[in-house]
Amino acid sequence: MMLRRRFLQFLSGGLFSGLTGLFFRKPLFAMQDYGSQGKLVLILENGEKKQLFTFDKSGEYFISVKNFSDLTGLGIFTNIEKRKTVLYVQDTKIKFTADNPFVIINNDQIIQVVLEPFWKEGEIWIAVEELARLLSGYSALKVSYNRATGEVILGNKDINVTRVDVFTKQNGVMVQLSATKKFAEKDLSTKKVNNWFYLEIIGGKLDPKVINRSVSNELITEIQAVQLEQAASVAFKLKNDIIDIHLSSGDGSNDIILNLVTDQQLEKDMKAREDLHEQKKKWLIDTIVIDPGHGGKDPGAVGVGKIKEKDIVLPVALKLGTALKNALPDVNIVYTRDTDVFIPLWQRTKIANQANGKLFVSLHCNSNRSSKFNGFETYFLSSEKDERAKDVVMKENQSIEFEESEDKKRYEGINFVLATLAQNAFIKQSQYLASTVQKKMALKLKPLGMNDRGVKQGPFWVMVGATMPNVLIEMGFISNKFESKLLMQKSTQQKLADSICDGIVKYKTDFESSI
Ligand SMILES: [Zn+2]
Structure with a gap:
């Protein structure tokens, strides 16, 4: 009986219209231009406060990626024709496409956001909640959004190894670790246990959340990082055996380069198993x-x-x-x-x-x-x-x-x-x-x-x-x-x-x- 009454009440619009007022301030598909300043405050690492332009859509605050980059000094590139914007955070590239829920990180990870970015006045707008989640999860930045106070607080994670990339080469795989400081070769050590290969970096600091992921590479299938008290350890799960290892801290840059040499003939697999292609499959x-x-x-x-x-x-x-x-x-x-x-x-x-x-x-x-x-x-x-x-x-x-x-x-x-x-x-x-x-x-x-x-x-x-x-x-x-x-x-x-x-x-x- 109770169900039926609520049900009919819902159909008659009583319950429904009340909640609509609360949750949908604007119709979902009708978009109006009412971007305004003053609703969200960006707090930079040095404590400086800046006003963000905000756009209120269905009760969610969206901000312009361009405006965010202007205020933070982060790099940005926009392709107006394709309605795409790339935000650069140190070594991390985050690509947004208007009206598309798929955000691409560093050309090899696809992340689905719930609130799609959209296009307005020649710029990409993204829900502040999603931007905070993406930056904190996949870059060296730590961004927290306080819904109650409207504060977007920017900080740097205390890290010096920002990301790990894996490239397929003719005779094996090259692993590149991007770092913000130069590590001496004596601080780097490697070992292999069963089908895992470990790199230990004394004095290394990293965010395992950013580093850990599965990769679809000819040799490496998974990267797992652990932060220890004195060192950072990065482990790579191997598909095939390796016959040789070259370790170097890159010339002229802070990067740590690892060349893992295999005896496999890898070239023919390269085109067939492109990383992005693999990820697309699940969609x-x-x-x-x-x-x-x-x-x-x-x-x-x-x-x-x-x-x-x-x-x-x-x-x-x-x-x-x-x-x-x-x-x-x-x-x-x-x-x-x-x-x-x-x-x-x-x-x-x-x-x-x-x-x-x-x-x-x-x-x-x-x-x-x-x-x-x-x-x-x-x-x-x-x-x-x-x-x-x-x-x-x-x-x-x-x-x-x-x-x-x-x-x-x-x-x-x-x-x-x-x-x-x-x-x-x-x-x-x-x-x-x-x-x-x-x-x-x-x-x-x-x-x-x-x-x-x-x-x-x-x-x-x-x-x-x-x-x-x-x-x-x-x-x-x-x-x-x-x-x-x-x-x-x-x-x-x-x-x-x-x-x-x-x-x-x-x-x-x-x-x-x-x-
Ligand atoms: Zn029916």
């Missing part, structure tokens, strides 16, 4: 989750001639899976159900997350008390209140009523604003997926006389908790005589499956070429 869309709505005791909407939504969406889902398998043979297809069974909403995203899904596509049919409504539309999850979406949101969320009372409790503590905030990283991608799917559907369905109702957004339970871009497709109105007849036909179901498949393929191609 590729290799698993797609298809979610036919309703099933079992939950018929979904019941339309003209008593046809049930659950009986239309299942064959379309199976046809979509086959079409995707043909178009993308390397992609793994997962169904939340492939028979007529009941699956609670919460379990659907759980299945998707556990399968490591990269896209989640939920299939539904629409219905309305008025038989004149017709057409197909695609939704992405959003806490934005869209009046046009209200009926559809209520209809699809009603599946909860079929769930066991124990299961219903799962929805009680969740509020949509926070849940969708957690999905911010995927909202743009979901919106783009919705648009490619809707466009491709229009190409095949409009000639049948079906109406293109466009892309919409709404707060659907089935999409909350999916840690991947996700859309919900309403494939037509089974309450409309003309469309219910079409939707029952195998040929229409095939057209739906093929066009949704086309939309997914288009999205996959565009997304993967952007990373």
Whole structure:
């Protein structure tokens, strides 16, 4: 009962609008120019205070990377055409791209940020929280952001070995340790134990968080650093045996150079296994989750001639899976159900997350008390209140009523604003997926006389908790005589499956070429 009351209260907008005021000061997608000074103060290492230009977006403060570099004296390079900016912090390069959640460190590490940088007035703007996290995690700087006081405090870590780079050479691997002071050769020692190679630097100080990482190199797979009281130790995990070691503290620079010589013929592997390429792999869309709505005791909407939504969406889902398998043979297809069974909403995203899904596509049919409504539309999850979406949101969320009372409790503590905030990283991608799917559907369905109702957004339970871009497709109105007849036909179901498949393929191609 409690659940139902809160649920209805939510749908009627009471709870919702209250929270919206708190968490979304501005609409998510409408951007206005109200950058201002005075909200955030940058405190330099010498205690000097400077005002940062800030831009308040969805309750998060964004700052201009250019402004930050001007105030701190850090180097910067901006490519206006490509909307990219590189920030230089000693030996570390941090590359930001507008409207892209992937930040690239030193050309070989890809980090995903939750709040995407954006482009405004010829500059990249980044959430101050993300910038602090990136600088502290990957550079020699220590940046802390105090949300309560609006202070951004800059400091240097007490380190003299700033980073470690690994380069493949003809006859082995060169390791370069960048240092801010010159180490004498007597302070450097090496040893090899099993498949680990150790370098000890007496007087060395480093930040293990910055140094530690896995690398995909022909010889070295992992770097592990430890800070000891009198020395720093850097260990390298080796894939192959080494036959010789040359150690030198670089001529004319502070760098420590290690040449690890192997007897392997390495050249042929070099091109094939480029580091960045390896990292990109984990972002590729290799698993797609298809979610036919309703099933079992939950018929979904019941339309003209008593046809049930659950009986239309299942064959379309199976046809979509086959079409995707043909178009993308390397992609793994997962169904939340492939028979007529009941699956609670919460379990659907759980299945998707556990399968490591990269896209989640939920299939539904629409219905309305008025038989004149017709057409197909695609939704992405959003806490934005869209009046046009209200009926559809209520209809699809009603599946909860079929769930066991124990299961219903799962929805009680969740509020949509926070849940969708957690999905911010995927909202743009979901919106783009919705648009490619809707466009491709229009190409095949409009000639049948079906109406293109466009892309919409709404707060659907089935999409909350999916840690991947996700859309919900309403494939037509089974309450409309003309469309219910079409939707029952195998040929229409095939057209739906093929066009949704086309939309997914288009999205996959565009997304993967952007990373
Ligand atoms: Zn449905």
